[in-house]
Amino acid sequence: MRIALDAMGGDHGPAPNVAGAIQALQASPDLSVALVGDEAILRPALAAVGDHPADRISIVHASQTVGMNEKPAEAMRAKPDNSIAKCWGLLAKKQVDGLVSAGNTGAVVAAGLFLRKFLKCVHRPGIATVMPTAKGRCVIMDVGANVFPKPRHLLEYGAMGSVFARHMLGIERPTIGLMNVGEEEGKGHDLSQEAFGLFRASSLSDRFVGNIEGRDIHTGKVDVVVTDGFVGNVIIKLSQGLFEFVMGMVGKEVIGALSAEADKAKQAIHGLVQKYHYSAFGGAPLLGVEGVCIICHGSSKDRAIANAIGVAAQDVRVKLNEKIVAELETLPIAE
Amino acid sequence: MRIALDAMGGDHGPAPNVAGAIQALQASPDLSVALVGDEAILRPALAAVGDHPADRISIVHASQTVGMNEKPAEAMRAKPDNSIAKCWGLLAKKQVDGLVSAGNTGAVVAAGLFLRKFLKCVHRPGIATVMPTAKGRCVIMDVGANVFPKPRHLLEYGAMGSVFARHMLGIERPTIGLMNVGEEEGKGHDLSQEAFGLFRASSLSDRFVGNIEGRDIHTGKVDVVVTDGFVGNVIIKLSQGLFEFVMGMVGKEVIGALSAEADKAKQAIHGLVQKYHYSAFGGAPLLGVEGVCIICHGSSKDRAIANAIGVAAQDVRVKLNEKIVAELETLPIAE
Numbered sequence: 001m002r003i004a005l006d007a008m009g010g011d012h013g014p015a016p017n018v019a020g021a022i023q024a025l026q027a028s029p030d031l032s033v034a035l036v037g038d039e040a041i042l043r044p045a046l047a048a049v050g051d052h053p054a055d056r057i058s059i060v061h062a063s064q065t066v067g068m069n070e071k072p073a074e075a076m077r078a079k080p081d082n083s084i085a086k087c088w089g090l091l092a093k094k095q096v097d098g099l100v101s102a103g104n105t106g107a108v109v110a111a112g113l114f115l116r117k118f119l120k121c122v123h124r125p126g127i128a129t130v131m132p133t134a135k136g137r138c139v140i141m142d143v144g145a146n147v148f149p150k151p152r153h154l155l156e157y158g159a160m161g162s163v164f165a166r167h168m169l170g171i172e173r174p175t176i177g178l179m180n181v182g183e184e185e186g187k188g189h190d191l192s193q194e195a196f197g198l199f200r201a202s203s204l205s206d207r208f209v210g211n212i213e214g215r216d217i218h219t220g221k222v223d224v225v226v227t228d229g230f231v232g233n234v235i236i237k238l239s240q241g242l243f244e245f246v247m248g249m250v251g252k253e254v255i256g257a258l259s260a261e262a263d264k265a266k267q268a269i270h271g272l273v274q275k276y277h278y279s280a281f282g283g284a285p286l287l288g289v290e291g292v293c294i295i296c297h298g299s300s301k302d303r304a305i306a307n308a309i310g311v312a313a314q315d316v317r318v319k320l321n322e323k324i325v326a327e328l329e330t331l332p333i334a335e
Numbered sequence: 336m337r338i339a340l341d342a343m344g345g346d347h348g349p350a351p352n353v354a355g356a357i358q359a360l361q362a363s364p365d366l367s368v369a370l371v372g373d374e375a376i377l378r379p380a381l382a383a384v385g386d387h388p389a390d391r392i393s394i395v396h397a398s399q400t401v402g403m404n405e406k407p408a409e410a411m412r413a414k415p416d417n418s419i420a421k422c423w424g425l426l427a428k429k430q431v432d433g434l435v436s437a438g439n440t441g442a443v444v445a446a447g448l449f450l451r452k453f454l455k456c457v458h459r460p461g462i463a464t465v466m467p468t469a470k471g472r473c474v475i476m477d478v479g480a481n482v483f484p485k486p487r488h489l490l491e492y493g494a495m496g497s498v499f500a501r502h503m504l505g506i507e508r509p510t511i512g513l514m515n516v517g518e519e520e521g522k523g524h525d526l527s528q529e530a531f532g533l534f535r536a537s538s539l540s541d542r543f544v545g546n547i548e549g550r551d552i553h554t555g556k557v558d559v560v561v562t563d564g565f566v567g568n569v570i571i572k573l574s575q576g577l578f579e580f581v582m583g584m585v586g587k588e589v590i591g592a593l594s595a596e597a598d599k600a601k602q603a604i605h606g607l608v609q610k611y612h613y614s615a616f617g618g619a620p621l622l623g624v625e626g627v628c629i630i631c632h633g634s635s636k637d638r639a640i641a642n643a644i645g646v647a648a649q650d651v652r653v654k655l656n657e658k659i660v661a662e663l664e665t666l667p668i669a670e
Contacts, residue, residue, distance in 0.1 A: 237549030
């Protein structure tokens with residue numbers, strides 16, 4: 001099993017990518033990693049790491065790098081030999097089984113969509129993300145690949161998110177909810193009303209609980225939250241920002257009120273932050289494309305990169321894509 | 336100054352409405368309240384309250400009540416003498432200066448839009464909500480009145496939210512941000528791209544900071560967050576749910592780790608919950624209609640109702656609507 005890592009991607013440059021790759025290799029003996037990026041930078045970075053399984057890590061040269069704030073489409077045109085496009089190229093030629101990138105998310109998605117190698121029955125790929133809930137974890141899809149989807153796309157996201165929840169989170173029969181502004185049928189805009197009808201008429205209907213609201217996500221009301229990429233993107237970024245805001249206030253106000261046991265409280269708060277921080281959840285898969293693509297947060301450190309490579313390898317091992325196609329084939333014929 | 340209160344609205348029936356009205360009257364000597372609802376229920380409920388300024392509180396009979404989960408349009412047709420419609424009727428006839436309801440939000444908005452008494456220059460009213468941030472407070476608009484707006488509506492929400500922030504939150508020159516999936520110009524769907532252009536070309540351009548992301552809300556990056564009612568509704572409900580989830584975990588994990596100082600930590604956590612709970616923010620105004628309309632959370636208790644009546648009275652005192660029209664008149668002519 002071979003995974004391509006966009007070694008130039010992310011806010012912190014190649015260092016956490018190289019370190020994360022080596023952690024992942026140490027955890028999985030059946031894995032090899034191709035570091036994709038500028039050889040002149042990556043060669044010494046790799047050499048600087050003392051102990052590593054040299055036979056399972058290689059460098060694939062890419063002369064260009066897409067900046068984190070570059071416009072995706074323009075960057076892809078202006079920099080044909082960039083590390084993201086090269087990762088996708090390796091995947092398209094089946095020289096790797098999957099790719100991982102903490103680079104410019106828009107560019108990773110744009111390059112993937114541009115290839116148009118979608119799985120059978122998939123009309124538009126989407127990004128799935130795992131979020132913590134009071135009952136465990138849920139999958140949210142889409143969180144940014146498709147900001148103005150058609151109803152059919154949302155139905156497919158429900159099916160794909162559900163397969164992901166079953167095989168990657170171990171939830172036997174995942175329930176599915178449609179993000180809306182109220183629970184009752186008929187709520188929301190045309191997209192949500194039409195998607196509601198598709199779910200009810202589909203083979204997913206027995207697992208579809210109907211509309212859910214923003215407050216239901218973290219109570220764990222459903223296992224799969226289906227939404228358009230605009231709302232999904234706001235959800236994950238808002239959740240991250242609010243979590244940091246609340247934990248910051250808790251740190252200040254609660255620790256400030258204590259004296260003898262302040263250190264104990266600090267440790268408990270630190271434990272919560274570790275447990276619920278996004279890096280614990282190993283990147284977000286772009287589902288619906290041939291091969292495996294895991295997108296990491298730009299601020300990912302080595303632990304997050306290693307987790308994401310692990311998730312990519314696991315996607316390949318469980319044959320997630322075959323299972324997605326099998327699930328989609330049970331849905332009604334697309335219009 | 337006279338405020339109509341939908342005394343039948345909310346999850347808890349008339350009791351918190353009656354108690355909240357009396358608290359508000361005690362706080363403001365220039366205020367009178369009309370309790371709107373079933374006289375046979377309200378008369379004894381009011382009599383049961385010992386000490387109250389009887390000359391400043393009256394009952395206006397409405398024989399019907401809209402349930403919290405009824406479909407708004409159907410309920411309005413089937414129950415013409417409901418308490419929400421009666422409040423709007425009093426406002427339309429200028430028998431009151433404002434109305435407050437913790438009832439079915441969709442019905443309150445639908446009844447208001449049905450009257451079509453919009454302020455000059457307003458194309459669609461929207462609901463504004465105040466949220467806590469690391470720097471103080473911000474206004475989010477719209478949070479559910481208009482789930483599929485036109486770009487022009489968003490421009491008006493920026494203007495109205497900005498007037499609200501200035502006169503109700505005391506922010507001299509409020510900054511405005513457009514909720515999007517990334518900061519760069521050109522991000523998002525057609526609505527966000529066209530709204531971005533309108534803001535840049537408008538008289539608000541010097542206060543418009545551009546696109547903001549979900550994580551920017553609680554850092555307090557801007558004073559006014561402009562968004563469509565679908566996304567805004569998800570934002571406020573998600574924030575409430577996540578806040579409760581995180582504070583619940585903090586309560587369990589942090590208190591669980593302490594012994595001698597557990598009570599001190601409990602008090603600090605309780606203080607945070609009180610400070611940031613939605614009831615501290617006094618309801619959400621439907622801006623853009625003639626008169627004042629404040630919508631409360633269905634679960635509002637007496638404190639939240641009293642705060643909302645106080646906000647309605649303050650809107651009237653500062654002549655918020657005149658100031659909204661003055662601000663909107665400086666915008667470019669509507670297409």
